[in-house]
Amino acid sequence: MKHNQKIRGIDPELLGSIYGFVGVFGFSLTLPATRAAVTDFDPNFVGLGRAIVAAFLAMLVLRTTRQPLPKSRYWKSIAIVAAGVVLGFPLLSAWAMQQLPAAHGGVVLGLMPLATALAGAWRLGERPSFGFWIASIAGSITVVLFAIASGAGQMHWADAILLGAGFAAAMSYAEGGRLAKDLGGWQVICWALVFTAPVLVIPTAIAVYQHGLTASPSAWLGFAYVSIISQFLAFFPWYRGLALGGVARVGQVQLLQPFLTIFASALLLGEAITPLTLGAATIVVMTVALGKKATIQKKVKS
Numbered sequence: 001m002k003h004n005q006k007i008r009g010i011d012p013e014l015l016g017s018i019y020g021f022v023g024v025f026g027f028s029l030t031l032p033a034t035r036a037a038v039t040d041f042d043p044n045f046v047g048l049g050r051a052i053v054a055a056f057l058a059m060l061v062l063r064t065t066r067q068p069l070p071k072s073r074y075w076k077s078i079a080i081v082a083a084g085v086v087l088g089f090p091l092l093s094a095w096a097m098q099q100l101p102a103a104h105g106g107v108v109l110g111l112m113p114l115a116t117a118l119a120g121a122w123r124l125g126e127r128p129s130f131g132f133w134i135a136s137i138a139g140s141i142t143v144v145l146f147a148i149a150s151g152a153g154q155m156h157w158a159d160a161i162l163l164g165a166g167f168a169a170a171m172s173y174a175e176g177g178r179l180a181k182d183l184g185g186w187q188v189i190c191w192a193l194v195f196t197a198p199v200l201v202i203p204t205a206i207a208v209y210q211h212g213l214t215a216s217p218s219a220w221l222g223f224a225y226v227s228i229i230s231q232f233l234a235f236f237p238w239y240r241g242l243a244l245g246g247v248a249r250v251g252q253v254q255l256l257q258p259f260l261t262i263f264a265s266a267l268l269l270g271e272a273i274t275p276l277t278l279g280a281a282t283i284v285v286m287t288v289a290l291g292k293k294a295t296i297q298k299k300v301k302s
Helices: 012-027 030-038 043-064 072-096 102-124 130-150 157-183 185-211 217-233 235-245 247-269 275-292
Strands: none
Touching: 012 217, 012 235, 012 247, 030 043, 030 072, 030 102, 030 217, 030 247, 043 072, 043 185, 043 217, 072 157, 072 185, 072 217, 102 130, 102 157, 102 247, 102 275, 130 275, 157 185, 157 235, 157 247, 185 217, 185 235, 217 235, 235 247, 247 275
Protein backbone atom coordinates (compact mmCIF):
# COMPACT_ATOMS: atom_id res chain seq x y z
CA MET A 1 0.00 0.00 0.00
CA LYS A 2 1.27 3.45 -0.85
CA HIS A 3 1.22 6.05 1.90
CA ASN A 4 1.31 9.29 -0.09
CA GLN A 5 -2.33 9.51 -1.07
CA LYS A 6 -4.53 12.50 -0.28
CA ILE A 7 -6.40 11.85 2.96
CA ARG A 8 -9.98 13.10 3.27
CA GLY A 9 -9.37 15.96 0.87
CA ILE A 10 -6.48 17.46 2.88
CA ASP A 11 -3.52 18.64 0.82
CA PRO A 12 -0.64 16.15 1.31
CA GLU A 13 1.93 18.93 1.84
CA LEU A 14 -0.18 20.54 4.55
CA LEU A 15 -0.89 17.23 6.24
CA GLY A 16 2.77 16.30 5.95
CA SER A 17 3.79 19.56 7.61
CA ILE A 18 1.36 18.91 10.46
CA TYR A 19 2.77 15.45 11.03
CA GLY A 20 6.26 16.92 10.69
CA PHE A 21 5.62 19.53 13.36
CA VAL A 22 4.43 16.86 15.80
CA GLY A 23 7.65 14.95 15.17
CA VAL A 24 9.84 18.05 15.55
CA PHE A 25 8.07 18.94 18.79
CA GLY A 26 9.11 15.54 20.13
CA PHE A 27 12.67 15.94 18.84
CA SER A 28 13.03 19.45 20.28
CA LEU A 29 13.73 18.17 23.79
CA THR A 30 16.31 15.63 22.60
CA LEU A 31 19.41 17.76 23.28
CA PRO A 32 18.28 19.03 26.73
CA ALA A 33 17.29 15.48 27.69
CA THR A 34 20.60 14.10 26.38
CA ARG A 35 22.57 16.73 28.28
CA ALA A 36 20.67 15.86 31.46
CA ALA A 37 21.41 12.16 30.90
CA VAL A 38 25.16 12.52 30.23
CA THR A 39 25.71 14.48 33.43
CA ASP A 40 25.73 11.11 35.20
CA PHE A 41 25.66 8.43 32.51
CA ASP A 42 28.43 7.45 30.12
CA PRO A 43 27.66 8.97 26.67
CA ASN A 44 28.10 5.58 24.99
CA PHE A 45 25.38 4.17 27.21
CA VAL A 46 23.08 7.11 26.48
CA GLY A 47 23.75 7.00 22.73
CA LEU A 48 23.38 3.25 22.31
CA GLY A 49 21.27 2.19 25.29
CA ARG A 50 18.38 4.41 24.19
CA ALA A 51 18.13 2.31 21.02
CA ILE A 52 17.98 -0.91 23.06
CA VAL A 53 15.00 0.41 25.01
CA ALA A 54 13.32 1.69 21.85
CA ALA A 55 13.98 -1.61 20.05
CA PHE A 56 12.18 -3.50 22.81
CA LEU A 57 9.15 -1.24 22.36
CA ALA A 58 9.41 -1.64 18.58
CA MET A 59 9.36 -5.43 18.87
CA LEU A 60 6.24 -5.25 21.00
CA VAL A 61 4.48 -3.03 18.46
CA LEU A 62 5.53 -5.14 15.47
CA ARG A 63 4.49 -8.34 17.17
CA THR A 64 1.16 -6.94 18.38
CA THR A 65 0.27 -5.63 14.91
CA ARG A 66 1.61 -8.79 13.21
CA GLN A 67 3.78 -6.90 10.74
CA PRO A 68 5.43 -9.10 8.09
CA LEU A 69 9.20 -9.01 7.70
CA PRO A 70 10.12 -6.37 5.08
CA LYS A 71 11.14 -7.76 1.70
CA SER A 72 14.87 -8.00 1.11
CA ARG A 73 14.82 -5.11 -1.39
CA TYR A 74 14.07 -2.76 1.52
CA TRP A 75 16.90 -3.94 3.77
CA LYS A 76 19.49 -1.56 2.34
CA SER A 77 17.22 1.42 2.99
CA ILE A 78 16.49 0.19 6.52
CA ALA A 79 20.24 -0.07 7.12
CA ILE A 80 20.74 3.54 5.96
CA VAL A 81 17.99 4.71 8.31
CA ALA A 82 19.51 2.76 11.20
CA ALA A 83 23.02 4.06 10.52
CA GLY A 84 21.84 7.65 10.84
CA VAL A 85 19.12 7.81 13.47
CA VAL A 86 19.81 4.68 15.54
CA LEU A 87 23.62 4.84 15.59
CA GLY A 88 25.02 8.10 14.18
CA PHE A 89 22.89 10.86 15.64
CA PRO A 90 22.29 9.37 19.11
CA LEU A 91 25.94 8.50 19.73
CA LEU A 92 27.49 11.66 18.26
CA SER A 93 25.00 13.99 19.95
CA ALA A 94 25.61 12.31 23.32
CA TRP A 95 29.36 12.96 22.96
CA ALA A 96 28.77 16.57 21.91
CA MET A 97 26.37 17.29 24.77
CA GLN A 98 29.14 16.58 27.27
CA GLN A 99 30.82 19.77 26.04
CA LEU A 100 28.10 22.06 24.66
CA PRO A 101 25.06 23.76 26.20
CA ALA A 102 21.87 22.27 24.81
CA ALA A 103 20.68 25.69 23.60
CA HIS A 104 23.90 26.16 21.62
CA GLY A 105 23.50 22.69 20.13
CA GLY A 106 19.92 23.45 19.14
CA VAL A 107 21.05 26.36 16.97
CA VAL A 108 23.94 24.40 15.46
CA LEU A 109 21.38 21.83 14.33
CA GLY A 110 19.66 24.66 12.45
CA LEU A 111 21.71 23.30 9.54
CA MET A 112 19.50 20.24 9.39
CA PRO A 113 16.79 21.70 7.12
CA LEU A 114 19.43 22.39 4.48
CA ALA A 115 21.06 19.00 5.00
CA THR A 116 17.68 17.27 4.77
CA ALA A 117 16.85 19.12 1.53
CA LEU A 118 20.21 18.11 0.03
CA ALA A 119 19.61 14.49 1.01
CA GLY A 120 16.11 14.65 -0.48
CA ALA A 121 17.49 16.00 -3.74
CA TRP A 122 20.01 13.18 -3.90
CA ARG A 123 17.89 10.22 -2.80
CA LEU A 124 14.44 11.23 -4.04
CA GLY A 125 15.22 13.50 -6.98
CA GLU A 126 13.42 16.50 -5.42
CA ARG A 127 14.36 19.78 -7.13
CA PRO A 128 13.94 22.87 -4.91
CA SER A 129 14.09 26.23 -6.69
CA PHE A 130 17.07 28.61 -6.69
CA GLY A 131 15.36 30.81 -4.11
CA PHE A 132 15.01 27.85 -1.76
CA TRP A 133 18.74 27.13 -1.88
CA ILE A 134 19.72 30.77 -1.40
CA ALA A 135 17.55 31.08 1.72
CA SER A 136 18.78 27.77 3.14
CA ILE A 137 22.45 28.58 2.51
CA ALA A 138 22.02 31.98 4.17
CA GLY A 139 20.61 30.25 7.24
CA SER A 140 23.49 27.78 7.24
CA ILE A 141 26.09 30.56 7.13
CA THR A 142 24.35 32.19 10.09
CA VAL A 143 24.63 28.93 12.03
CA VAL A 144 28.35 28.59 11.36
CA LEU A 145 29.02 32.21 12.36
CA PHE A 146 27.02 31.69 15.54
CA ALA A 147 29.04 28.60 16.45
CA ILE A 148 32.28 30.52 15.93
CA ALA A 149 31.14 33.62 17.85
CA SER A 150 29.77 31.72 20.83
CA GLY A 151 32.84 29.49 20.95
CA ALA A 152 35.25 32.33 21.82
CA GLY A 153 36.12 33.00 18.19
CA GLN A 154 36.60 29.42 17.06
CA MET A 155 34.66 26.29 16.35
CA HIS A 156 34.63 23.84 19.24
CA TRP A 157 35.46 20.26 18.35
CA ALA A 158 32.06 19.31 19.74
CA ASP A 159 30.43 21.52 17.08
CA ALA A 160 31.96 19.35 14.37
CA ILE A 161 30.68 16.22 16.11
CA LEU A 162 27.20 17.70 16.39
CA LEU A 163 27.22 18.74 12.73
CA GLY A 164 28.17 15.18 11.85
CA ALA A 165 25.24 13.96 13.91
CA GLY A 166 22.91 16.32 12.07
CA PHE A 167 24.04 15.25 8.62
CA ALA A 168 23.78 11.58 9.58
CA ALA A 169 20.20 12.17 10.69
CA ALA A 170 19.38 14.17 7.54
CA MET A 171 20.44 11.30 5.28
CA SER A 172 18.32 8.90 7.29
CA TYR A 173 15.37 11.30 7.16
CA ALA A 174 15.49 11.33 3.36
CA GLU A 175 15.84 7.56 3.12
CA GLY A 176 13.15 7.02 5.74
CA GLY A 177 10.75 9.37 3.96
CA ARG A 178 11.32 7.44 0.76
CA LEU A 179 10.84 4.08 2.48
CA ALA A 180 7.76 5.20 4.44
CA LYS A 181 5.80 5.51 1.19
CA ASP A 182 5.92 1.72 0.95
CA LEU A 183 6.23 0.48 4.53
CA GLY A 184 4.54 3.27 6.52
CA GLY A 185 6.12 5.83 8.83
CA TRP A 186 6.13 3.94 12.12
CA GLN A 187 7.15 0.67 10.49
CA VAL A 188 10.36 2.28 9.19
CA ILE A 189 11.73 3.24 12.59
CA CYS A 190 10.51 0.01 14.21
CA TRP A 191 12.34 -2.21 11.72
CA ALA A 192 15.46 -0.01 11.84
CA LEU A 193 15.57 -0.43 15.62
CA VAL A 194 14.92 -4.17 15.58
CA PHE A 195 17.52 -4.83 12.87
CA THR A 196 20.16 -2.83 14.78
CA ALA A 197 19.51 -3.99 18.36
CA PRO A 198 21.64 -7.18 18.25
CA VAL A 199 24.69 -5.13 17.24
CA LEU A 200 24.22 -2.73 20.15
CA VAL A 201 23.80 -5.18 23.02
CA ILE A 202 27.51 -5.88 23.60
CA PRO A 203 28.84 -2.27 23.49
CA THR A 204 25.94 -1.14 25.67
CA ALA A 205 26.67 -3.90 28.19
CA ILE A 206 30.36 -2.91 28.24
CA ALA A 207 29.43 0.72 28.95
CA VAL A 208 27.21 -0.39 31.83
CA TYR A 209 29.93 -2.68 33.23
CA GLN A 210 32.56 0.07 33.10
CA HIS A 211 30.52 3.00 34.37
CA GLY A 212 27.50 1.52 36.15
CA LEU A 213 23.95 2.83 36.22
CA THR A 214 24.04 5.03 39.29
CA ALA A 215 22.46 8.35 38.32
CA SER A 216 20.22 11.12 39.57
CA PRO A 217 16.48 11.13 38.86
CA SER A 218 16.97 13.93 36.29
CA ALA A 219 19.52 11.83 34.40
CA TRP A 220 17.16 8.85 34.37
CA LEU A 221 14.34 11.09 33.21
CA GLY A 222 16.50 12.42 30.39
CA PHE A 223 17.44 8.90 29.35
CA ALA A 224 13.81 7.81 29.43
CA TYR A 225 12.83 10.73 27.20
CA VAL A 226 15.45 10.09 24.54
CA SER A 227 14.65 6.37 24.59
CA ILE A 228 10.87 6.52 24.37
CA ILE A 229 10.16 9.84 22.63
CA SER A 230 13.26 10.88 20.69
CA GLN A 231 14.27 7.41 19.52
CA PHE A 232 10.81 5.93 19.04
CA LEU A 233 7.48 7.76 19.20
CA ALA A 234 8.55 11.04 17.56
CA PHE A 235 9.58 9.14 14.43
CA PHE A 236 6.04 7.87 13.87
CA PRO A 237 4.63 11.24 12.72
CA TRP A 238 7.99 12.45 11.38
CA TYR A 239 8.47 9.77 8.73
CA ARG A 240 4.77 9.86 7.93
CA GLY A 241 5.05 13.59 7.30
CA LEU A 242 8.13 13.24 5.10
CA ALA A 243 6.37 10.61 2.99
CA LEU A 244 3.26 12.76 2.55
CA GLY A 245 4.68 16.24 2.00
CA GLY A 246 8.13 15.61 0.58
CA VAL A 247 11.50 15.55 2.30
CA ALA A 248 12.67 19.08 1.41
CA ARG A 249 9.33 20.76 2.17
CA VAL A 250 8.52 19.02 5.44
CA GLY A 251 12.18 19.04 6.43
CA GLN A 252 11.91 22.83 6.73
CA VAL A 253 9.60 22.36 9.72
CA GLN A 254 12.83 21.68 11.59
CA LEU A 255 13.44 25.44 11.49
CA LEU A 256 11.20 25.61 14.57
CA GLN A 257 13.43 23.23 16.51
CA PRO A 258 16.11 25.75 17.60
CA PHE A 259 13.48 27.91 19.30
CA LEU A 260 11.85 24.95 21.00
CA THR A 261 15.22 23.58 22.13
CA ILE A 262 16.43 26.92 23.47
CA PHE A 263 13.32 27.51 25.56
CA ALA A 264 13.32 23.92 26.79
CA SER A 265 16.98 24.27 27.82
CA ALA A 266 16.18 27.41 29.79
CA LEU A 267 13.15 25.84 31.43
CA LEU A 268 14.59 22.42 32.26
CA LEU A 269 18.33 23.05 32.66
CA GLY A 270 18.42 26.69 33.73
CA GLU A 271 20.62 27.65 30.75
CA ALA A 272 20.73 31.35 29.93
CA ILE A 273 19.15 32.53 26.70
CA THR A 274 21.77 34.97 25.43
CA PRO A 275 20.94 37.68 22.87
CA LEU A 276 23.44 36.06 20.50
CA THR A 277 21.73 32.67 20.71
CA LEU A 278 18.25 34.09 20.31
CA GLY A 279 19.33 36.40 17.48
CA ALA A 280 21.02 33.58 15.57
CA ALA A 281 17.98 31.35 15.96
CA THR A 282 15.72 34.15 14.71
CA ILE A 283 17.81 34.71 11.58
CA VAL A 284 17.91 30.97 10.87
CA VAL A 285 14.14 30.73 11.15
CA MET A 286 13.59 33.76 8.92
CA THR A 287 15.91 32.60 6.15
CA VAL A 288 14.62 29.04 6.00
CA ALA A 289 11.01 30.27 6.28
CA LEU A 290 11.57 32.23 3.05
CA GLY A 291 12.84 29.07 1.39
CA LYS A 292 9.80 27.16 2.58
CA LYS A 293 7.64 29.25 0.24
CA ALA A 294 9.78 28.42 -2.79
CA THR A 295 8.78 25.93 -5.46
CA ILE A 296 9.96 22.33 -5.12
CA GLN A 297 9.58 19.94 -8.05
CA LYS A 298 9.15 16.32 -7.13
CA LYS A 299 10.61 13.64 -9.33
CA VAL A 300 10.78 10.59 -7.15
CA LYS A 301 13.38 8.04 -8.15
CA SER A 302 12.24 4.55 -8.71
